[in-house]
Amino acid sequence: MEEEPKPNNPEQEKKARREQKKKNFVEEEQDFFENRKKNDANPHPGGKFDEQMREQARKNKEKRKRGPRKEKSDKKDKKKGDKNEEKLEFTPEEIEEIKKQAYFIWEHRMSNDPERQKQKAKEYGLNENDLTGAVVDQMLRQNGIAPGSSEAEEFMRKWDWAQAENIFRRQKAKVQEDAQKAKEEGEKSQAGDADSQKTASESKMGGAYSAEDAEKRDRAAEARSADFEAPQETIGEKLERLKNDLEEKRLAYARLDVDMSGKWAKLKRTLGFNVEEVKDAGVQAAEEAYHEALWKYIEAEKENMPAGNKDLARTLLKQVYLGEAVTLKSLKEDVKIENNKNKGEFPDKCIAGYKKAVEWWKGLSFKKKLLYSGSLAGIGLAGGASLTAVAAGMFAAKLVPRALSAGAAYVGIKKWQESLDVDEAEYMANQRINQLLEQTDWESRIKSLEKSHIETSVKESKSRMEAQDLGGKRKAFYLASIFPVIGTVIDVSKMSFWGGGAKSSFIEEAAKRPAVGAKVPDVLGEKPVVPGLEVKPPVVLENKLESAQDGPSSSGVPKKEIAEPEAPKVPEEKPAAPEIPPASETTELGADTIKKGGSLWRSTEKLIRANPEKYGLDPESKTFVRDARRATKGILDRYAEKQGVSYEELDKIARKKVQPGDILKLVKDPTTGKPEIEYSGKAVFNPEAVPKNVSSAVPEQEQVAPRGSTVSERTGARMKKPEWLQAHDDNIAMKKGVEQYFSDVQKGTAADLRQAQEALVESTRAEAVLRQGVATRGLLESVVQKAGIGNNVSVWGEPASKWFNEFANGEQLVSQDVLQNDAVEDINKNREILKKIFSQLPKPQPGQSTWEAFLDALRNNPDNLEKINRALRER
Amino acid sequence: MQSASILQKSLIDELGLGSLPQEKQDELMVKMGEVILKRVYLETMESLSEADREEFGKMLDAKAEPEKIEEFLKGKIKDYDEVLKKIVEKFKEEMMGDAGKFDAKYEDK
Numbered sequence: 001m002e003e004e005p006k007p008n009n010p011e012q013e014k015k016a017r018r019e020q021k022k023k024n025f026v027e028e029e030q031d032f033f034e035n036r037k038k039n040d041a042n043p044h045p046g047g048k049f050d051e052q053m054r055e056q057a058r059k060n061k062e063k064r065k066r067g068p069r070k071e072k073s074d075k076k077d078k079k080k081g082d083k084n085e086e087k088l089e090f091t092p093e094e095i096e097e098i099k100k101q102a103y104f105i106w107e108h109r110m111s112n113d114p115e116r117q118k119q120k121a122k123e124y125g126l127n128e129n130d131l132t133g134a135v136v137d138q139m140l141r142q143n144g145i146a147p148g149s150s151e152a153e154e155f156m157r158k159w160d161w162a163q164a165e166n167i168f169r170r171q172k173a174k175v176q177e178d179a180q181k182a183k184e185e186g187e188k189s190q191a192g193d194a195d196s197q198k199t200a201s202e203s204k205m206g207g208a209y210s211a212e213d214a215e216k217r218d219r220a221a222e223a224r225s226a227d228f229e230a231p232q233e234t235i236g237e238k239l240e241r242l243k244n245d246l247e248e249k250r251l252a253y254a255r256l257d258v259d260m261s262g263k264w265a266k267l268k269r270t271l272g273f274n275v276e277e278v279k280d281a282g283v284q285a286a287e288e289a290y291h292e293a294l295w296k297y298i299e300a301e302k303e304n305m306p307a308g309n310k311d312l313a314r315t316l317l318k319q320v321y322l323g324e325a326v327t328l329k330s331l332k333e334d335v336k337i338e339n340n341k342n343k344g345e346f347p348d349k350c351i352a353g354y355k356k357a358v359e360w361w362k363g364l365s366f367k368k369k370l371l372y373s374g375s376l377a378g379i380g381l382a383g384g385a386s387l388t389a390v391a392a393g394m395f396a397a398k399l400v401p402r403a404l405s406a407g408a409a410y411v412g413i414k415k416w417q418e419s420l421d422v423d424e425a426e427y428m429a430n431q432r433i434n435q436l437l438e439q440t441d442w443e444s445r446i447k448s449l450e451k452s453h454i455e456t457s458v459k460e461s462k463s464r465m466e467a468q469d470l471g472g473k474r475k476a477f478y479l480a481s482i483f484p485v486i487g488t489v490i491d492v493s494k495m496s497f498w499g500g501g502a503k504s505s506f507i508e509e510a511a512k513r514p515a516v517g518a519k520v521p522d523v524l525g526e527k528p529v530v531p532g533l534e535v536k537p538p539v540v541l542e543n544k545l546e547s548a549q550d551g552p553s554s555s556g557v558p559k560k561e562i563a564e565p566e567a568p569k570v571p572e573e574k575p576a577a578p579e580i581p582p583a584s585e586t587t588e589l590g591a592d593t594i595k596k597g598g599s600l601w602r603s604t605e606k607l608i609r610a611n612p613e614k615y616g617l618d619p620e621s622k623t624f625v626r627d628a629r630r631a632t633k634g635i636l637d638r639y640a641e642k643q644g645v646s647y648e649e650l651d652k653i654a655r656k657k658v659q660p661g662d663i664l665k666l667v668k669d670p671t672t673g674k675p676e677i678e679y680s681g682k683a684v685f686n687p688e689a690v691p692k693n694v695s696s697a698v699p700e701q702e703q704v705a706p707r708g709s710t711v712s713e714r715t716g717a718r719m720k721k722p723e724w725l726q727a728h729d730d731n732i733a734m735k736k737g738v739e740q741y742f743s744d745v746q747k748g749t750a751a752d753l754r755q756a757q758e759a760l761v762e763s764t765r766a767e768a769v770l771r772q773g774v775a776t777r778g779l780l781e782s783v784v785q786k787a788g789i790g791n792n793v794s795v796w797g798e799p800a801s802k803w804f805n806e807f808a809n810g811e812q813l814v815s816q817d818v819l820q821n822d823a824v825e826d827i828n829k830n831r832e833i834l835k836k837i838f839s840q841l842p843k844p845q846p847g848q849s850t851w852e853a854f855l856d857a858l859r860n861n862p863d864n865l866e867k868i869n870r871a872l873r874e875r
Numbered sequence: 876m877q878s879a880s881i882l883q884k885s886l887i888d889e890l891g892l893g894s895l896p897q898e899k900q901d902e903l904m905v906k907m908g909e910v911i912l913k914r915v916y917l918e919t920m921e922s923l924s925e926a927d928r929e930e931f932g933k934m935l936d937a938k939a940e941p942e943k944i945e946e947f948l949k950g951k952i953k954d955y956d957e958v959l960k961k962i963v964e965k966f967k968e969e970m971m972g973d974a975g976k977f978d979a980k981y982e983d984k
Contacts, residue, residue, distance in 0.1 A: 295980065315895050318977050319903060322890060325973040326906045329966075333913035340920075349932025350920050356935065357916050361909055370901055373908025652894055 094168065102157075102164035103285055107252050109136065109160070110282050112259065124167055235304050242297040249293040250328055253286040258335040294324055311648055587668040589614050589675055596660045600639075600650075603664040604677065605632040615675055631675075635666070639677040657684035840867045886967060890974045907970070914962050922952045 090098065108120040109131045117131035129135045136156065137147040145151045233241070301320055305313050337354050340346045361369065590607040594600075608628050612619045617627050633647075640650035658681065665678040841864055844853030857864050886907070887893060887900050895903075923931060934944060949955045 312894065314981060315892055316899070317981070318890075318974065319892055319895050319899050321977045322892070322970065322973055323903055323906060325970070326903065326910055329910045329969070330906070330913060333910065333917055336917055346920055347925075347928050347932050349936060350928050353932060353935040354913070354916050354920075357912060358909075361912055366901070366905065369905040369908055373904045373911070648894075 090165075090168075094172075098161070098164045098168045100289065101167055102160040103289055104252070105131070105160045105163050106157070106282060107256060107286060109156070110256065124163060125170065126163065235300065239297070239300050239304060242293065242300050246290075246293040246297050246324070249286070249290040250324075250331060253283075253290040254328060254331045254335050256286045257283050258332050258339060290328075294321070297324075309648070309651075312652075587670075589666040589668055591663060591665040594658060594660055594662045594664060598658070598660065600636060600654050600658060600664060600677070600679065601632060604635055604666065605629065607664075607666050608632060608635075608675075635675055635677055638674065639679070642676075653684055657681065840864065886970070889967075890970060891978070907966070911963060911966055914966065915959060918958060918962055919948060919952070922955075922958065924951075927951050 105120075105124065108117055111117060112133075114132055118128045121128055121131045127135075139159075140147045140152050140155060143155065145155050298317055298321055302313065302317055305316065337346070337351060341351050590611060592603040592607055594603055605628055608615050608617065608631050609619075612624065612628065615628075615631050617624060617631060621627060636650065637647050640647045643650060645653070663680040666675050667678055668674070669676045841854065841857040848856070887895070887904065892900060892903070920928060920931075931944075931947065934947060939947075952958060
């Protein structure tokens with residue numbers, strides 16, 4: 001539609017515009033109502049809108065396909081073909097653009113922000129007030145449509161669309177004009193490109209185009225210049241463009257959603273009971289537009305990622321997605337406070353307080369933010385008692401110890417702990433332990449565990465370890481089992497919760513540093529309780545052991561990493577190590593010291609390629625490189641399996657943990673004959689998460705891992721339990737008991753959680769039905785008014801006027817326009833609908849209002865809502 | 876009972892981001908913390924009466940100690956601990972929902 005010359009008289013101009021708008025709608029009216037009939041089954045207004053657009057795009061596409069062929073086959077149809085060209089004004093891509101534009105017009109129109117509406121109307125070339133509620137209502141009434149009615153919604157949707165088309169046409173004309181100018185100014189190279197494109201296009205289509213057709217195509221090509229430019233866009237530019245689009249959609253959605261949510265919050269307060277929001281069609285459209293933009297962005301990020309680990313790529317994309325979700329939530333909170341400020345609902349001091357709190361947050365160091373975030377996130381499951389303190393600490397913008405400790409007591413995540421200062425981490429750990437020890441039933445719970453159960457648990461544990469063929473680690477594990485009971489309480493927490501990382505025993509530190517809140521655990525006793533074992537091995541911070549088969553080298557552990565407990569000391573007399581004869585010798589195939597930037601893969605492949613014959617490979621083969629890599633993968637797969645982890649997990653850990661200077665050996669396995677890895681730092685792959693200080697704390701006598709034992713374990717032979725170990729059965733059992741206790745607790749919590757989730761689902765369903773009932777309230781009110789007032793209609797044996805009064809008195813949000821301008825005037829028809837509705841619903845209980853009974857009927861049986869909707873649709 | 880589940884699970888793991896590089900995990904955690912902070916503040920404001928908001932504003936102006944703020948909020952808002960707990964839980968539920976949406980959409984593609 002071309003712009004017409006504007007009349008001088010404003011009134012005439014306005015009238016002319018209205019006439020033009022009406023004319024626009026009449027042209028499309030027939031198609032629209034046909035579509036509406038088709039979509040009647042779809043109760044979702046936004047969905048219907050989308051469906052219409054999709055249908056139109058599909059039709060256009062089909063017509064476009066047919067057009068040229070018809071012209072080619074029958075020139076008599078040229079005129080008809082031209083008519084088709086008229087209707088095919090927009091490509092599907094252009095329709096998408098128009099759809100977005102229509103959405104933005106709608107969003108501005110619904111914004112309740114007159115300043116914004118005026119500004120946008122100007123930008124769109126409309127009259128200043130065309131997007132304001134008053135003018136829209138006036139326009140509707142002039143067209144015989146009641147504002148707020150479903151007809152009004154449909155009418156305005158078409159109006160938005162018409163405006164969007166006009167805007168798009170103007171933009172398109174501008175592009176054409178610019179292109180023409182550029183052409184005239186002698187950009188011959190571009191013209192050459194366009195010609196070649198045209199020639200190619202003609203060839204593809206059969207070349208049966210007239211000069212007129214060619215001119216039309218030229219115009220279309222120029223109008224779509226943006227499309228031609230697309231392939232030249234770099235991925236960085238694409239990401240930037242999509243990010244900008246996403247930000248725009250995010251803001252639009254957040255504003256609209258928060259605005260509607262605010263209205264629903266008011267409704268909740270008015271009704272006095274909890275109702276969940278009904279998603280407004282506009283909000284849904286905005287949400288869909290936002291999600292569409294988000295996913296396009298995600299796809300572009302995916303495109304930008306290097307090929308490789310698919311799982312990692314997926315996780316990274318998920319992080320982008322969730323990061324965006326969090327950004328949206330954060331923005332919504334900002335919009336909320338902005339709305340509250342605009343409506344004057346919060347005093348300025350509180351608004352300023354919000355800003356201060358946010359500024360305070362932004363000013364914190366990353367570490368502190370992490371600490372708070374962890375505290376808050378952890379508390380959600382733990383109970384709110386300490387959250388108050390954390391929240392209060394935040395309001396006061398102070399990182400006070402009390403708030404810190406209260407929150408931190410629930411953190412329990414190693415990675416957070418690692419990011420904290422030493423004192424902070426220690427304080428948190430001690431708080432955690434103190435709390436554990438205060439659980440009075442702890443000891444009794446452990447003791448009450450059935451003996452057989454404990455034995456099974458121990459056996460399972462042993463089997464697991466044996467299956468993993470980790471002789472060195474097995475001993476470390478047993479020792480780790482003993483540690484908790486002989487006094488290193490902090491190891492309990494690490495074994496069970498944090499998986500390692502602390503420096504030394506809790507008791508030692510508790511004695512030295514009472515200021516950090518540590519106390520001696522009464523429940524476990526101050527002295528070691530392990531009969532026969534009055535020793536306590538040194539606790540080492542980092543596990544820098546040689547491979548388990550070689551045995552840990554005491555000289556290899558830096559002195560500073562050893563925390564020597566005062567007593568008991570490392571025994572001078574070494575308990576007898578289990579003597580299991582070694583199996584056949586392993587043959588070393590090669591060894592490589594990992595260098596900076598190196599990896600297990602590189603070292604393995606290097607060794608294979610250095611001596612390919614040892615691995616059955618032919619260096620002259622054309623596929624040698626591939627074969628070497630395949631062999632590398634095979635060896636690493638086996639190594640991962642031995643560690644009890646997947647290859648991907650192994651790779652992940654290795655990327656972080658493999659250190660320059662670590663030694664990787666390839667040996668021939670005497671049992672299988674296959675090349676296997678012996679890696680000096682293999683303890684880092686242990687899924688049992690043996691604490692670093694424990695795994696390397698193996699007393700010297702146990703450090704010599706009998707090779708035979710590993711072989712026998714691998715082959716499944718029964719291993720004789722060493723005597724020294726038998727003395728610690730009780731302690732092992734107790735450790736397993738602790739594990740079992742927490743396992744039971746976890747299961748119980750999971751069951752509780754499941755139950756709560758089911759209840760939540762049920763209540764959400766009920767509320768969803770209820771809220772829809774509330775949403776139909778205005779309509780029902782209108783029906784009751786039309787059918788009942790003054791017509792002696794009764795509802796559940798009571799006059800309809802009573803219903804009407806109850807509806808009207810309680811309603812705050814339903815537009816009065818619905819009440820006053822409902823186009824349905826047929827009293828008899830309304831009466832039938834009323835009867836149909838209420839004959840299906842149970843009557844009110846004594847003392848219950850009709851409205852309450854109505855809501856109850858919906859709440860108790862969701863099918864009732866469908867019945868009502870069916871009846872209402874008959875209007 | 877609740878302690879164990881907290882200690883054995885982290886929100887990051889629950890969201891299926893356990894294999895994410897550490898710094899990325901931390902970044903997301905911090906972003907989530909900010910949202911929770913904002914929600915706690917807004918929810919608190921919405922729960923207070925107009926007069927109480929004024930009073931609260933004055934306390935913030937006077938840089939009151941956290942203990943006093945805590946005492947004030949607990950006194951003015953019924954079941955304040957529960958209110959806060961629900962904010963965090965709701966946030967977590969939302970995040971889990973978002974993670975589910977991603978998974979479903981990713982599978983579709």
